[in-house]
Amino acid sequence: MTxxxxxxxxxxxxxxTRGGGRGIAVQLGAAGATVYxxxxxxxxxxxxxxxxxxxxxxxxxxxxxxxxxxxxPTDHLDVxxxxxxxxxxxxxxxxxxxxxxNNVWGGDPLxxxxxxxxxxxxxxxxxxxxxxVHTHIITSWxxxxxxxxxxxxxxxxxxxxxxxxxxxxxxxxxxxxxxxxRIAQAQAxxxxxxxxxxxxxxxxxxxxxxxxxxxxxxxxxWRDGIAxxxxxxxxxxxxxxxxxxxxxxxxxxxxxxxxxxxxxWQLAKEYGFTDADGSRPDWGGYFxxxxxxxxxxxxxxx
Numbered sequence: 488m489t490x491x492x493x494x495x496x497x498x499x500x501x502x503x504t505r506g507g508g509r510g511i512a513v514q515l516g517a518a519g520a521t522v523y524x525x526x527x528x529x530x531x532x533x534x535x536x537x538x539x540x541x542x543x544x545x546x547x548x549x550x551x552x553x554x555x556x557x558x559x560p561t562d563h564l565d566v567x568x569x570x571x572x573x574x575x576x577x578x579x580x581x582x583x584x585x586x587x588x589n590n591v592w593g594g595d596p597l598x599x600x601x602x603x604x605x606x607x608x609x610x611x612x613x614x615x616x617x618x619x620v621h622t623h624i625i626t627s628w629x630x631x632x633x634x635x636x637x638x639x640x641x642x643x644x645x646x647x648x649x650x651x652x653x654x655x656x657x658x659x660x661x662x663x664x665x666x667x668x669r670i671a672q673a674q675a676x677x678x679x680x681x682x683x684x685x686x687x688x689x690x691x692x693x694x695x696x697x698x699x700x701x702x703x704x705x706x707x708x709w710r711d712g713i714a715x716x717x718x719x720x721x722x723x724x725x726x727x728x729x730x731x732x733x734x735x736x737x738x739x740x741x742x743x744x745x746x747x748x749x750x751x752w753q754l755a756k757e758y759g760f761t762d763a764d765g766s767r768p769d770w771g772g773y774f775x776x777x778x779x780x781x782x783x784x785x786x787x788x789x
């Protein structure tokens with residue numbers, strides 16, 4: 488049980504096809520949980536992200552890690568499909584849901600980085616809010632009653648950046664990521680009297696499959712990407728984010744974090760976990776140091 492502290496627990500990880508969602512799902516599985524993984528990319532069809540990863544692959548990785556992975560194709564903007572998803576969990580797990588991770592994003596194709604608000608396509612910006620924010624609300628609305636009924640559980644809202652972060656560089660992206668933090672804070676207010684904890688959680692520079700492709704590297708050669716972007720030296724794998732969620736879920740006093748905006752590097756210090764390579768990347772510490780001095784050394788923050 489010490490190796491698999493989440494044995495017997497049930498988790499739902501939305502947006503678990505790849506990246507942080509996959510990392511979270513697999514690490515919850517490694518801790519012994521049964522994990523329902525959802526997304527739009529399946530072996531039968533791809534989402535508009537048009538990437539090769541699938542939810543079936545993620546479920547297999549969860550099971551291989553020691554848990555039980557169950558893939559359920561779900562578009563979290565489709566209220567009926569989300570209702571069916573939660574009804575299935577309710578029926579198969581006899582009303583049990585311990586961990587809800589709202590990780591849906593889907594905003595990469597819609598994000599414009601080089602134009603101010605009034606020069607961006609309005610419909611794309613509004614769709615980004617639907618896919619990255621409304622999906623979280625829809626999923627929580629349907630799933631939270633299962634956690635409330637048992638008067639225990641954890642909700643993790645995955646975002647980019649912390650509550651005190653400055654403007655993220657482009658309007659619709661910033662609004663979505665800040666909005667998810669506020670969703671966590673608001674849910675915490677509603678859930679706290681019912682024994683359920685809600686938090687927001689950000690990774691640092693996430694070394695996802697898409698980011699590796701962006702730099703033209705693999706996980707084995709990722710350091711070659713540092714020549715393109717020096718900050719890539721502080722990147723972290725999805726394993727790090729996954730271990731952060733698993734550590735929160737296994738903490739009997741997780742309610743002390745209720746309503747807070749948390750970060751992987753913060754929780755790594757608190758719980759003692761590492762990234763896949765045994766390092767402990769401190770993105771927040773390193774980025775802050777670079778703003779104060781020009782000679783900050785990445786190795787000092789891993």
